[in-house]
Amino acid sequence: MFGGSVDQTGFGIFAVLVRDIARGKLLVTDISNGHNGFAFSPNGTYLYWLSRSDKGRPSTIFRRAIGKRGDTRIYDEKNWCIVSMRITAAGGYVVIRMFNGDMTEVRMVSMDCPTTEPFVLQPRTQGLRYNVDEWNGKLLILTDADDAIDFKLMMAGADKLGRAGWQPFVAHYAGRLIAAVHPFKGHLVR
Numbered sequence: 001m002f003g004g005s006v007d008q009t010g011f012g013i014f015a016v017l018v019r020d021i022a023r024g025k026l027l028v029t030d031i032s033n034g035h036n037g038f039a040f041s042p043n044g045t046y047l048y049w050l051s052r053s054d055k056g057r058p059s060t061i062f063r064r065a066i067g068k069r070g071d072t073r074i075y076d077e078k079n080w081c082i083v084s085m086r087i088t089a090a091g092g093y094v095v096i097r098m099f100n101g102d103m104t105e106v107r108m109v110s111m112d113c114p115t116t117e118p119f120v121l122q123p124r125t126q127g128l129r130y131n132v133d134e135w136n137g138k139l140l141i142l143t144d145a146d147d148a149i150d151f152k153l154m155m156a157g158a159d160k161l162g163r164a165g166w167q168p169f170v171a172h173y174a175g176r177l178i179a180a181v182h183p184f185k186g187h188l189v190r
Helices: none
Strands: 002-007 014-020 025-040 046-052 058-065 072-076 082-087 093-099 104-110 119-122 130-135 138-143 152-156 167-170
Touching (some): 002 025, 093 130, 104 130
Antiparallel strands (some): 002 014, 014 025, 058 072, 082 093, 093 104, 130 138, 138 152, 152 167
């Protein structure tokens, strides 16, 4: 299975295509209002894709069973500026992130149950920014919580939703910005 998105107009309107490489057959050709975000469930059964609002902003996440027509809307953002979507490095979750510069909200879909509704990791809180990935069976959270202006890393179990369940992993050090983290099986790059 291979997927791709292409902007054929130059206006940021992406078509999402999925091809079964073994059979040389296109399986998805009818998504024309995408916003350069898509992910597959680990077993390739489902495609998740990000659509644009009528104002051209990324706003809605859909799920489609590969090889079938019709999409299920799993999230629709009406109030925020930026919505992004990706799968975690370990492939265990689809991450839907809403961000407006001053606060963040992340919703996730577990790939153990890919047709469930997204759950909220931490509700929107003024002044709290965060992002999440998965590493060694835990959630890895990059956040500016508690005035960590250069960010810090926290860990949590998938069953520990909200900041109360976040445990310190790499402390905040003023002047030592943690811009991003990249989890690998035996290593973490920051």
